Amino acid sequence: MEPDGAPTSSVGQTCDVGELIKQGAEARVYSTTFMGRPTIVKERFKKKYRHPTLDKKLTHRRTTREVTAILRCRKSGICTPTVYFVDYESHRIYMENIENSTTVRDYVASEQKETQETNPETLVSLAQKIGTLLATMHDNDVIHGDLTTSNMLLRQPVDSSSPVVLIDFGLSSVSGLHEDKGVDLYVLERAFLSTHPNTENIFEHILVTYRKKSKKSSDVLKKLDEVRMRGRKRSMIG
Amino acid sequence: MASQSYELELFPNCKVTLALFDGVENCQDLKRCIMEGKVDAALLNVSMIIEPFQVLVSANKAFHVQQHGKMKTRNINSEILFNLSPTNNISESFKRFGVSNEDKSLLAVVLNDSNGEKLQRLTEQVEGTRIDMNQLKDFTDEAKIKKVYKIQDTELTNSTLLDAVICRMATKDAS
Numbered sequence: 541m542e543p544d545g546a547p548t549s550s551v552g553q554t555c556d557v558g559e560l561i562k563q564g565a566e567a568r569v570y571s572t573t574f575m576g577r578p579t580i581v582k583e584r585f586k587k588k589y590r591h592p593t594l595d596k597k598l599t600h601r602r603t604t605r606e607v608t609a610i611l612r613c614r615k616s617g618i619c620t621p622t623v624y625f626v627d628y629e630s631h632r633i634y635m636e637n638i639e640n641s642t643t644v645r646d647y648v649a650s651e652q653k654e655t656q657e658t659n660p661e662t663l664v665s666l667a668q669k670i671g672t673l674l675a676t677m678h679d680n681d682v683i684h685g686d687l688t689t690s691n692m693l694l695r696q697p698v699d700s701s702s703p704v705v706l707i708d709f710g711l712s713s714v715s716g717l718h719e720d721k722g723v724d725l726y727v728l729e730r731a732f733l734s735t736h737p738n739t740e741n742i743f744e745h746i747l748v749t750y751r752k753k754s755k756k757s758s759d760v761l762k763k764l765d766e767v768r769m770r771g772r773k774r775s776m777i778g
Numbered sequence: 779m780a781s782q783s784y785e786l787e788l789f790p791n792c793k794v795t796l797a798l799f800d801g802v803e804n805c806q807d808l809k810r811c812i813m814e815g816k817v818d819a820a821l822l823n824v825s826m827i828i829e830p831f832q833v834l835v836s837a838n839k840a841f842h843v844q845q846h847g848k849m850k851t852r853n854i855n856s857e858i859l860f861n862l863s864p865t866n867n868i869s870e871s872f873k874r875f876g877v878s879n880e881d882k883s884l885l886a887v888v889l890n891d892s893n894g895e896k897l898q899r900l901t902e903q904v905e906g907t908r909i910d911m912n913q914l915k916d917f918t919d920e921a922k923i924k925k926v927y928k929i930q931d932t933e934l935t936n937s938t939l940l941d942a943v944i945c946r947m948a949t950k951d952a953s
Contacts, residue, residue: 614933617936624948
């Protein structure tokens with residue numbers, strides 16, 4: 541019963557791995573328990589359009605990159621799920637399911653709604669936490685690859701001491717290049733500003749904290765400016 | 779409970795039994811018995827164990843690699859020792875996580891002991907007393923664990939020691 545790229549079950553259904561809770565382009569995410577602990581299983585499925593040898597190599601590489609990034613971040617004090625077991629045969633990662641949490645995405649949306657302010661203190665403090673987290677991560681040469689507010693969690697109850705938990709390292713890599721770090725920040729900027737209207741100031745707080753806390757920030761932020769100039773409908777004159 | 783048995787979700791027919799012994803006088807003999815194949819158990823250095831979960835994670839991986847013919851050591855018991863280690867050096871893992879000759883306590887791991895015979899046989903060979911598994915934490919040496927697993931205090935600001943250890947065990951093959 542090998543997963544072959546085509547979804548064999550729909551979200552909400554339970555199979556031998558667990559209950560399917562998300563289906564992405566590259567992997568399925570299941571919910572189950574591991575020794576009684578609530579667990580997420582991330583299963584990368586085969587891509588039949590690829591040559592099988594290449595597919596196996598790529599999938600293996602992606603899996604190892606993901607867990608390496610998680611461990612590397614952990615070591616520098618960043619909150620990540622604990623990896624319990626990696627099954628390299630079926631490309632499954634068994635990791636801690638962070639229960640009773642809210643995504644930063646939902647939190648920002650609800651705070652904006654509740655306070656009706658543009659710069660509520662809670663969001664400024666959150667921005668500082670995110671800025672510090674990104675500075676630490678980049679100073680350790682980890683590129684997340686998919687920074688969005690949906691990939692950041694806050695354990696409930698959310699208060700000033702709650703750390704931000706970073707998840708979904710599926711597109712991570714290790715790199716010291718300022719370009720890669722700049723792009724990483726740009727991805728977050730675009731995701732942040734498009735998801736949360738009127739948060740330019742909040743995002744600016746993230747960058748200000750990043751600049752303060754990161755040792756190589758000026759080069760990275762310079763690259764961020766350059767990256768912003770690229771893309772559709774943008775003049776490369778600068 | 780004098781000993782505790784666990785079933786692994788991923789290997790429903792496999793049973794893992796843990797038993798704690800103290801006042802042990804014959805660790806050297808027991809080690810020799812293991813080498814000679816007379817003891818079917820893994821004898822762990824208790825000071826390196828935080829909680830049974832740590833051992834279960836190791837056993838889970840051991841069953842997995844055995845099933846796929848990918849064990850790195852000779853048998854599944856030695857594989858459990860190897861999986862506990864943060865490095866891929868086999869002899870180092872035996873030295874660090876297995877009992878030493880002078881140890882006075884040990885944690886025994888017996889696999890697939892459906893009728894308790896293996897544990898019974900082992901208990902007869904150990905010159906020591908079986909004590910309650912709840913006392914495991916009394917033997918845990920956190921400072922030594924931090925040193926062996928190379929865990930800095932930065933990591934522990936947002937994580938438990940157990941999680942730091944488990945994550946290293948689980949991601950060992952990735953690099």
